Amino acid sequence: MNSSLKTILGSHHEYLTLDRNLLIREISFAAHNYAYSAKDLNLGRDVRIAFPEFTGIEYILIDILEGRRLSFELEGIGRTLDPDRPELYVYFDLYISRYQEFEENRLIVFFEDATERMTLQQALAQRANEACLLVNSLTISQNYLDRIISSIPDALLVTTASGTIKIINKYATNLLGYSQEELINLPISTIVNNDFFLEQVNSLSPKFPDRILKDIQVSCRTKTGNFITVAFSCSAIETEIKGGKNLIYIGRDMSG
Incomplete structure (x- = not known):
């Protein structure tokens, strides 16, 4: 390889060069x-022994050598640094392109450390998975809670501290002649005629x-x-907001 090019590459990237038989010719x-x-990883050895990622992509490498393709890359390849400590990983990206050495077409393989990027991506993916599991869990819990509320054989309403209706079950809507949508977010005073x-x-x-x-x-x-x-029985419960409360009303029809 040209000495000035080798100097530039050596200061920024690790690399290999390969001949058309995929034998290693230079190693940084x-x-x-x-x-x-x-x-x-030795001169004259088949690169596929040290880098099994090259197995199965030989046709791509030939296309690059013969000018039918400009380059090829693999991203996020992982390696264990210590067999006794599998948690120690290095990740890298691999880029392959063609260059000429003494009128012979060769492949040059660049390696770029991607450990920081991949670690961040994995952390973000883990958080996304945890968030997804939490949403699913909350959805299941909410569905279960909805079934319990619907099965209560009395009128049930839950309001904020200021009296805004947030939950009302089917028994209550049937008793009062409203739909749930009509009462949600209305003040409890809409239906309860007793300020005291x-x-x-x-x-x-x-x-x-x-x-x-x-x-x-x-x-x-x-x-x-x-x-x-x-006839209402009422109590207060805490909310997730510190110092906040919701008010629960459980009512039984006394008109009959």
């Missing part, structure tokens, strides 16, 4: 760091779980404008 100083079998009762409920705190309201009868307004009597 630290190219053995990327070999699968460093002891087999709502103030009592709002005074409940998750810090005192034993303090609940039990069987308080209040008038509730249905969608048609009629009033029915419902």
Whole structure:
């Protein structure tokens, strides 16, 4: 290889050169760091012994040598640095192109360390997988919770501390004549016609779980404008936001 080119390459990349029989003709100083079998990385040896990645792509290499293809690359190849410590890995990218040496076409193989990039990609992929598993778990949990809520044989509503309805089960919507979509995000005062009762409920705190309201009868307004009597038992639960709370109403129809 041209000496000036060799100097430039040697300072930036590790490399090999190969003849058309895939025999190694030149080896840079630290190219053995990327070999699968460093002891087999010797001049005159078949490159496929030290680098099994070349097995099966011989037709591509011939195309490069004969000018039918400009180059070829393999990315993210992994090597174990220490057989006794499989967690120690080096990753590299491999680039192959053609050059001429004394009017003979040869292959030049560049190696570029990719350990930092691959480690980051793996960490990001792991986090993405964990996030996906968490979403799936939450979806399953939410579906399970929805089935429980739907099966409760009483009216159930969950509101924010300010009284905005966030959850309402089918029994409650049937009792009041609304759909879930019509009541979600509306104030509880839309259906409960008793401000004093709502103030009592709002005074409940998750810090005192034993303090609940039990069987308080209040008038509730249905969608048609009629009033029915419902006996509510209420409590407060903590939310994921520190200091936040939700309010739970479980009601039984007393009109019948």
